Amino acid sequence: AQSVTQLDSQVPVFEEAPVELRCNYSSSVSVYLFWYVQYPNQGLQLLLKYLSGSTLVKGINGFEAEFNKSQTSFHLRKPSVHISDTAEYFCAVSEMGTGNQFYFGTGTSLTVIP
Amino acid sequence: EPEVTQTPSHQVTQMGQEVILRCVPISNHLYFYWYRQILGQKVEFLVSFYNNEISEKSEIFDDQFSVERPDGSNFTLKIRSTKLEDSAMYFCASSDTPAGPQYFGPGTRLLVL
Numbered sequence: 001a002q003s004v005t006q007l008d009s010q011v012p013v014f015e016e017a018p019v020e021l022r023c024n025y026s027s028s029v030s031v032y033l034f035w036y037v038q039y040p041n042q043g044l045q046l047l048l049k050y051l052s053g054s055t056l057v058k059g060i061n062g063f064e065a066e067f068n069k070s071q072t073s074f075h076l077r078k079p080s081v082h083i084s085d086t087a088e089y090f091c092a093v094s095e096m097g098t099g100n101q102f103y104f105g106t107g108t109s110l111t112v113i114p
Numbered sequence: 115e116p117e118v119t120q121t122p123s124h125q126v127t128q129m130g131q132e133v134i135l136r137c138v139p140i141s142n143h144l145y146f147y148w149y150r151q152i153l154g155q156k157v158e159f160l161v162s163f164y165n166n167e168i169s170e171k172s173e174i175f176d177d178q179f180s181v182e183r184p185d186g187s188n189f190t191l192k193i194r195s196t197k198l199e200d201s202a203m204y205f206c207a208s209s210d211t212p213a214g215p216q217y218f219g220p221g222t223r224l225l226v227l
Contacts, residue, residue: 032213043118043205043220044157051214090157100145100212101170104157 002027004093006105013081014113021076021108023091033074034092034102035065044090050074061085086112116140118219120206126225127196135191135222137206146189147207147216148181150174157205163189164212196226 005024013019025031032051036044048059055067065076074091091105119138127133139146148160161171163181180192189208193200203223207216 034215036218043120044207044218046215046217049215092157094213096213100209101147101159101162101172102149102157102216103159104149106156 002093002095002103004091004103004105006089006091006108008108009106010109010111012111012113015083016080018079019077019081019085019110021089021091021110023074023076023105025072025074025091025093025103027072027093027095030096032094032096033065033067034094035059035063035074035076036090036092037061038088038090038107040087047076047089081110081112083112083114085110118206118208118217120204120219120222122222123220124223124225126227129198129226130195133193133196133224135193135204135206135224137189137191137219138187139189139206139208140210140217141187143208143210143217145169145209145212145216146181146183147209148191149205149207149218150202151205151221152199152202160191160204193224196224198226200224201226 003026034049035047048057050057050067058064063078089108092102121136146163149157151157159172161175162169178194182190203221205221206219209216
């Protein structure tokens with residue numbers, strides 16, 4: 001069965017420090033992978049996506065993620081965070097060829113401390 | 115930049131009443147979706163819609179739910195007889211390919227009393 005795990009529910013980090021938000025998934029078929037960000041009282045905004053090709057993908061706001069097929073992971077990273085990065089981050093997965101619904105993780109709340 | 119819009123932003127209703135949540139997807143997109151997020155929980159898939167019919171739905175999407183594309187721009191979610199547990203944030207999304215990124219609206223916060 002398809003599942004997405006975000007092990008860290010809350011991640012506090014100081015401003016200008018690096019951060020990694022973890023995402024692991026399970027699936028019996030190949031997948032497409034996404035990260036979304038949700039600012040308070042707003043909708044989900046696409047940060048980045050992996051569909052094919054290079055396993056290192058770059059997104060908006062200086063974020064990047066690396067697809068690791070052997071570890072079934074798609075961790076999100078940023079080398080230096082800003083106060084404005086404080087938000088909820090969701091990892092999402094869709095399965096190739098089996099429909100196009102997204103499966104979401106439970107989210108990671110990133111808090112950047114001044 | 116084109117975006118998905120949703121109305122209303124907030125809706126309060128009495129248990130048993132019907133509600134219609136409205137969405138305007140991005141204009142050249144052909145695939146439409148509804149998700150919901152109960153407070154403090156993950157975003158859950160409800161239904162996907164393509165070519166004027168449902169292509170996939172979850173267990174949550176029971177007979178109380180229906181979707182419609184009444185014209186060339188709107189995509190609606192109807193809940194016929196709301197229950198307390200329907201209280202959630204409802205997100206509409208659209209995409210231009212079946213497996214590509216989905217673009218989400220800002221959501222409608224539904225509160226059933």
